[in-house]
Amino acid sequence: MILTGREQFERLDHKWTYFCHTTTSSYQIGPFVLSLIFASPSLKEKITPAFNHLKLNQNPTADLTVYLWDTTEQKLPTLDWHSINRNGYHGHYEDSIYFHYFDDINALSVLNAKKNKAHYIVRNVQKLPWWVSGSPLQVILHAWLREKGLQLTHTAAVANEQGAVLLTGKGGSGKSTATLSCLTEGLYYLSEDYCILAPGKSPQVFSLYQSAKWTSHTRKLFPHYDQFIANPDTANKEKALIYYQDIFPLQIKTSAPIRAIVSLKIEDTHLPVLEKQDLPSSLKSLIMSTLIQLPFSHCRTISLLKDVTAQIPCYQLTLGKDLKENTRRIQEILL
Amino acid sequence: MSYKVFSTAIIHELLDDEVIVANLDTGVYYSIRGSGVTIWQLLLAGHDLTSIAALFKEKYQSDLFASLQSFINQILKEELLTPTLSSNHFIPNLVWLEEFQTPTLEKYEEMKNLLMLDPIHEVDEQGWPSKSL
Numbered sequence: 001m002i003l004t005g006r007e008q009f010e011r012l013d014h015k016w017t018y019f020c021h022t023t024t025s026s027y028q029i030g031p032f033v034l035s036l037i038f039a040s041p042s043l044k045e046k047i048t049p050a051f052n053h054l055k056l057n058q059n060p061t062a063d064l065t066v067y068l069w070d071t072t073e074q075k076l077p078t079l080d081w082h083s084i085n086r087n088g089y090h091g092h093y094e095d096s097i098y099f100h101y102f103d104d105i106n107a108l109s110v111l112n113a114k115k116n117k118a119h120y121i122v123r124n125v126q127k128l129p130w131w132v133s134g135s136p137l138q139v140i141l142h143a144w145l146r147e148k149g150l151q152l153t154h155t156a157a158v159a160n161e162q163g164a165v166l167l168t169g170k171g172g173s174g175k176s177t178a179t180l181s182c183l184t185e186g187l188y189y190l191s192e193d194y195c196i197l198a199p200g201k202s203p204q205v206f207s208l209y210q211s212a213k214w215t216s217h218t219r220k221l222f223p224h225y226d227q228f229i230a231n232p233d234t235a236n237k238e239k240a241l242i243y244y245q246d247i248f249p250l251q252i253k254t255s256a257p258i259r260a261i262v263s264l265k266i267e268d269t270h271l272p273v274l275e276k277q278d279l280p281s282s283l284k285s286l287i288m289s290t291l292i293q294l295p296f297s298h299c300r301t302i303s304l305l306k307d308v309t310a311q312i313p314c315y316q317l318t319l320g321k322d323l324k325e326n327t328r329r330i331q332e333i334l335l
Numbered sequence: 336m337s338y339k340v341f342s343t344a345i346i347h348e349l350l351d352d353e354v355i356v357a358n359l360d361t362g363v364y365y366s367i368r369g370s371g372v373t374i375w376q377l378l379l380a381g382h383d384l385t386s387i388a389a390l391f392k393e394k395y396q397s398d399l400f401a402s403l404q405s406f407i408n409q410i411l412k413e414e415l416l417t418p419t420l421s422s423n424h425f426i427p428n429l430v431w432l433e434e435f436q437t438p439t440l441e442k443y444e445e446m447k448n449l450l451m452l453d454p455i456h457e458v459d460e461q462g463w464p465s466k467s468l
Contacts, residue, residue, distance in 0.1 A: 071461040071463065072461075075462045076458075076462025076463060077462065078458075079462070081458065081464045085464065087344075087360060088360075090359050090360060103464070106463055123461060123463050278351065280350035284350050284355060288357075288364060291346075291357050291359070297346070297359055302346065
């Protein structure tokens with residue numbers, strides 16, 4: 001069946017009216033208010049912990065509203081799956097409506113950018129893998145934020161009182177361990193994996209998730225934090241999910257001006273080495289890991305990242321085995 | 336024959352002495368280096384192999400036709416650019432290296448497997464797509 005994007009969105013909107021007992025939670029995402037309206041408590045339990053540090057006590061008028069539901073309660077309306085899945089993981093865009101079907105976990109994200117409304121639908125919340133709780137609604141937020149001139153970006157970020165350092169690098173480059181080491185030395189957390197970057201005279205980084213995914217290597221370095229693991233059943237086979245607010249409740253920042261970009265790499269040395277790096281090399285690291293990780297990547301993603309990073313000093317930090325020294329190098333950049 | 340970007344899924348950016356190109360449909364990305372950067376710029380500006388070879392001969396006083404042809408063939412094979420009938424061309428702000436450096440196209444396929452999805456054929460009782468058996 002051939003359906004336009006708008007017709008499909010209307011069908012989802014109509015289906016939503018069948019849900020009677022919904023609950024709303026609101027969050028401050030950068031300069032915007034995000035409202036999440038849940039059809040079931042179990043989905044709320046899965047999705048909201050990562051946003052807890054951004055929770056608002058009231059429900060003000062939302063800039064973006066997301067309706068979250070599970071098809072064990074209401075089945076999906078008839079949709080045009082051939083068009084929705086045309087581009088596979090990279091999603092389908094039509095008439096200001098973004099569709100993204102993630103077949104591995106049976107999750108459908110649909111954003112109507114003109115109406116600032118979205119639906120996030122899963123087949124069965126009980127079968128969602130643990131990592132969905134670590135970076136929920138990523139696809140919807142990425143597409144919507146870019147429409148608003150902000151860029152969801154694959155990078156860690158830590159800060160002191162004056163500003164933040166972005167810690168970039170692909171998986172395995174030491175972002176998680178470096179972030180945790182910085183927190184243990186008193187710096188503030190903004191992001192371990194994904195954060196929001198805003199261009200401007202003084203580019204800003206906004207926190208999005210307060211979650212972390214630690215490998216067994218990171219856990220071995222900090223075994224006393226094992227008590228905070230949120231996915232004890234799967235943590236030993238896969239990564240461990242942690243919420244930073246549980247461990248460092250007073251060291252979480254929601255925004256900061258960006259002072260530097262630091263590309264991380266690991267080498268078998270004791271002491272770290274910090275060197276100046278040219279902007280193109282740093283930008284490449286940031287662009288590539290963001291483009292490849294997130295659906296709906298676009299030329300605009302590159303231009304936003306270029307705008308953000310244009311005036312910011314860049315470094316390369318070769319991490320050593322001495323974690324305190326690694327952190328000291330990052331603190332020096334922030335001085 | 337001129338060339339244009341193969342599709343809207345191909346995005347590219349010049350970063351100092353390197354061009355990065357990503358194919359958003361396949362998740363494969365590329366790094367163009369050496370004199371490949373200048374060749375890429377000229378191809379996007381509407382120049383064909385003959386025209387590019389003439390410009391390189393003028394710049395480097397050497398016949399580099401075979402090297403240029405080999406590089407352009409790689410780009411076409413990877414479906415980053417496609418032939419077009421348009422004959423308009425211009426001279427952009429070119430990155431000319433002091434000396435000719437063999438053009439290289441490095442390919443990175445880290446995300447390819449994730450993107451190789453099966454087509455959808457039917458929907459199940461909850462309305463979700465099911466793959467063909």
